[in-house]
Amino acid sequence: MAKLTIRNLNVRGKRVFVRVDYNVPMEETDGQMVINDATRIKETLPTLDLLIAGGARIILAAHLGRPKGKREPALSLRPVAAKLADLINRPVAFVDDCIGEKVEQTAGLLKEGDILLLENTRYYDQEEANDSAFAAQLAKVADSYVNDAFGAAHRAHASTEGVARVVAGRGGQCAAGLLMERELKFLGDELENPPRPFVVILGGAKVSDKIQVIDRLLEKADAILIGGAMAYTFKLAQGYKVGKSLVEPDKTDVAKAALDKAKARGVKFLLPTDNTIVTPIKTEKLNKKGKPIIEFDKPRTNAEANIPDGEEGVDIGPATAAAFSEVILGANTILWNGPMGIFEDKRFAAGTNAIAKAVVDATAKGAKSIIGGGDSVKALNKAGLGNKVTFMSTGGGASLEFLEGKELPGVAALTNK
Numbered sequence: 337m338a339k340l341t342i343r344n345l346n347v348r349g350k351r352v353f354v355r356v357d358y359n360v361p362m363e364e365t366d367g368q369m370v371i372n373d374a375t376r377i378k379e380t381l382p383t384l385d386l387l388i389a390g391g392a393r394i395i396l397a398a399h400l401g402r403p404k405g406k407r408e409p410a411l412s413l414r415p416v417a418a419k420l421a422d423l424i425n426r427p428v429a430f431v432d433d434c435i436g437e438k439v440e441q442t443a444g445l446l447k448e449g450d451i452l453l454l455e456n457t458r459y460y461d462q463e464e465a466n467d468s469a470f471a472a473q474l475a476k477v478a479d480s481y482v483n484d485a486f487g488a489a490h491r492a493h494a495s496t497e498g499v500a501r502v503v504a505g506r507g508g509q510c511a512a513g514l515l516m517e518r519e520l521k522f523l524g525d526e527l528e529n530p531p532r533p534f535v536v537i538l539g540g541a542k543v544s545d546k547i548q549v550i551d552r553l554l555e556k557a558d559a560i561l562i563g564g565a566m567a568y569t570f571k572l573a574q575g576y577k578v579g580k581s582l583v584e585p586d587k588t589d590v591a592k593a594a595l596d597k598a599k600a601r602g603v604k605f606l607l608p609t610d611n612t613i614v615t616p617i618k619t620e621k622l623n624k625k626g627k628p629i630i631e632f633d634k635p636r637t638n639a640e641a642n643i644p645d646g647e648e649g650v651d652i653g654p655a656t657a658a659a660f661s662e663v664i665l666g667a668n669t670i671l672w673n674g675p676m677g678i679f680e681d682k683r684f685a686a687g688t689n690a691i692a693k694a695v696v697d698a699t700a701k702g703a704k705s706i707i708g709g710g711d712s713v714k715a716l717n718k719a720g721l722g723n724k725v726t727f728m729s730t731g732g733g734a735s736l737e738f739l740e741g742k743e744l745p746g747v748a749a750l751t752n753k
């Protein structure tokens with residue numbers, strides 16, 4: 337269902353309540369919280385510029401971290417107001433609350449084009465509980481509602497869903513921001529009837545996290561390439577040995593069903609034929625959770641499909657990377673979610689980097705490449721290739737749920753066109 341976007345709104349003189357994703361990484365330096373990466377703030381600028389040009393009185397709401405209903409000073413959005421003012425080159429007012437008299441007064445004083453950022457919505461338990469009285473309090477300063485926080489749209493919280501319902505109930509309009517609009521376009525519309533061949537690359541830790549995505553995409557894709565630890569559950573289902581690799585033995589039936597479905601539909605389903613393996617060694621050192629730290633010894637290529645007992649697969653091998661790359665280079669549409677190995681350790685990043693390069697090369701040849709959020713976005717950025725793909729989603733969990741075909745509550749609450 338097509339949703340209203342801010343392009344369809346007349347916002348002049350109206351108080352527009354905008355839910356943004358300002359859940360930025362911060363670090364304490366000399367007793368002050370400093371923003372490490374302002375990407376999420378920068379990404380809202382097109383929406384804000386359009387609202388300013390339209391003469392809106394802008395009220396921004398967001399969450400930061402998990403304060404669990406308490407006023408956690410380290411999780412205040414105040415530094416974000418300062419950063420946003422820098423980036424947008426105009427003053428940004430800040431109120432140290434997200435509901436109440438002070439908020440209403442300050443919002444009332446806003447002139448056309450003025451911006452007010454409210455304090456962390458998760459300072460209240462009622463936010464995550466989607467409490468209707470709390471949503472009504474948020475809505476007191478909202479003539480219209482805009483959601484530009486795709487990364488939080490899979491949650492039905494007061495600021496992502498409840499407040500939209502209140503505004504809509506009063507006959508107000510609820511629209512997608514420009515960032516949200518792009519997410520819905522690339523993860524939704526563009527994958528409805530993708531130019532073929534449509535190649536899907538999936539990796540990461542667990543089959544159980546992505547099985548619904550696999551199941552849905554098996555109905556659309558021409559080829560599915562599986563790497564990461566999740567590949568080992570498929571290999572186990574095929575009767576191969578996986579040694580000490582991360583695996584979900586109780587999910588082999590699910591994996592088998594996906595393999596059968598791929599066969600029945602004629603979808604090419606590629607799994608690793610070689611791997612980078614290591615010998616895992618338990619050390620005396622403990623991690624934060626009190627568990628022994630495992631060191632990875634003797635990284636080497638295992639050119640066989642079986643992984644020897646006692647060894648662990650940590651990345652796809654060079655032959656697999658080459659085979660996957662060939663399929664990717666022949667694609668016209670590519671969707672990628674999840675790394676091919678433990679890419680955080682550069683000894684095991686080669687497979688993920690090879691896939692990133694193939695995706696970038698295919699894009700340069702004219703393919704549309706859509707990166708479904710999370711670690712694949714991190715991997716591309718780490719390799720300096722982030723700007724060389726068609727679209728990188730800003731959502732992790734939200735992208736996966738959307739790709740599963742679920743309706744996201746934060747999107748469902750917006751006004752239909």
Ligand code: AMP
Nearest residue numbers: 540541542564565582649650674677678
């Ligand atoms: P996900 O959040 O499901 O996309 O999983 C990402 C995580 O999977 C990353 O932290 C990777 O280190 C991890 N991962 C990928 N391949 C492997 C592997 N072969 N063994 C263990 N962890 C892996």
